[in-house]
Amino acid sequence: MGEFDLITRYFQRPAKRSPLGVGDDCALLAPAPGMQLAVSCDMLVEGRHFLSTVDPARLGHKALAVNLSDLAACGAKPLAFTLALAMPGVDESWLEGFSRGLFALADEHGCELVGGDTTRGPLNICITVFGEVPAGAALLRSGAHAGDDIWVSGTLGDARLALEAFRGTLELPADVFAQARMRMEQPAPRVALGQALRGTASSAVDVSDGLVGDLGHILASSKVGATLDADAATGVIAAAASCGLGTEILRTCALSGGDDYELVFTAPPAARAAVEQAGKESATRVTRIGRIDAEAGLRIVDASGAPISQRFGSFDHFV
Template identity: 60%
Template sequence: MPLGEFDLIRRHFDRPVRHQPLGVGDDCALLAPTPGQQLAVSTDLLVEGRHFLSTVAPQALGHKALAVNLSDLAACGAEPMAYTLSLALPRVDDAWLGAFASGLHALADAHGIELVGGDTTAGPLTIGITVMGQVPPGQALLRSGARPGHVIWVSGWPGRARLWLDAVRGTLRLEGASFEAGRLAMEYPQPRVGLGLALRGVASSAIDLSDGLLGDLAHVLARSGPTSDAALGARIDAHRLPRHPALAGLPEETVLACLLAGGDDYELLFTAPPSRDADVQEAAQRAGVAVHAIGQIVEAPGVEVRDAMGRSLEGPWSGYDHFGTQEGGRA
């Protein structure tokens, strides 16, 4: 007998509540943030064929669906609390749901958060997650604090997800360890929650890299400027961009396309005054995440990408646009 809506919820998503004593099970979940904390809320929608390939393993999809939301909390320096799940399914596949739920629950358990509600329906495979966190008033990391002279930093090793996607599309050849490194980056991104928490009071602005480094940097510049009569801009030093070994041996234009315009990295891009360089490194060490200084905020319009000799580089780099180009890291 096929599973009904409430049967599949009970089998795969109904879990004992441990951290939210007001819990789940009624028409609304009742949450109780720590007294004096602000609530941070973020929502993401993943659609098959647009955000993920139909061939992706369901366990990986469960992980990523939650990871991309936790990455938003990380970019705000918020501590995760709970999340809801809305799921549209073309059909009820018990084995698929079991694997999807295992990936989802494993990441939730790693961050100590609860599934406190949601909805299921029939339709094209679509996953909607809303995640809730908390942050002390005045300590949230925002996109609006970058100022001229501030150093631009990026965490981890961006570019691998775009590299893997290009290999899957057949536009480049990628084998062995490089292919696997790209696949893991695409399917199992690691939200930098610990780094976001450690950067509170240190970073002047922050955003997570979902639509490409240059595209997301543009969001920071738009929210932070103008600070004077001149528009706010940035200078990126291409030779200082972190280059994972998977990118070794590829043409420079391919490497820069992955680093600057690839999506689905879910690393943190953030700024800080140069006087806080040591604090940034200390925060990164506490979080166990590598960080790299890649440029500077400037009081001039636009973003300039320069080589080691200070010469401007030109390229067809652009971030991901859900209603425009398919370039970037999304499927």
């Protein structure tokens, strides 16, 4: 099967938002009146971002999900995306599964494939996603103020927990591992929550490289500090605590583990009811995990407010 036959069979679909669809030299997109385009690009590399054993349908889902998560962090509505795909060769079974998972999530969010490229090479997936947001209403990293609450969607640390199980550094019961693996391989982008938080949240970022590192982007952009409860936002990882895992590894997963694709955001205390309502409207758990401080730096405490001496980092591709 040649390149263009491959595109036609697995990726050619009618597109409404670009009059050209897939198959021309460019896609043509225009935001609605009064809207701004929100654009983001993410790359997934085999062995770096995903394991070779991952189900291709889950990989197709994740490839788009990590980009939709960026739109969610800006409060943007998904419109369209492009796909650049490098593969060692044509594996029709893999392509069927990958495209099925990709388009299932795309259809769920009304996001159309409007172009891209394919080539031979090590497995590498690069997606650029386009969304729209009312002009001036995008959620940014730079709006946090001293006194704001810090919130997070969903739960944290589950994907890192699964990765450690894959690495053999810890053992999990089959049911806990299955839940954690699902969170690692098929994350849920919080698109509806991001849109519901417009006008309420003062800043936001998606958690892709670990809570400590990604919250740090908000602190740096907003020129503020924070106090963070280390144990406030746990999910599958909480079930793992009953398996005899130590507090330090569980906290490391929750605060330093990447691949969560949740939203961490800030909002004034007066907006607590509005944040909780946004969570209900989007059917997303939201948890208050700390506060923004005027004093620079990040202070991490336990549930009683006592400082934690353990150090936490975040994922970096070149460290």
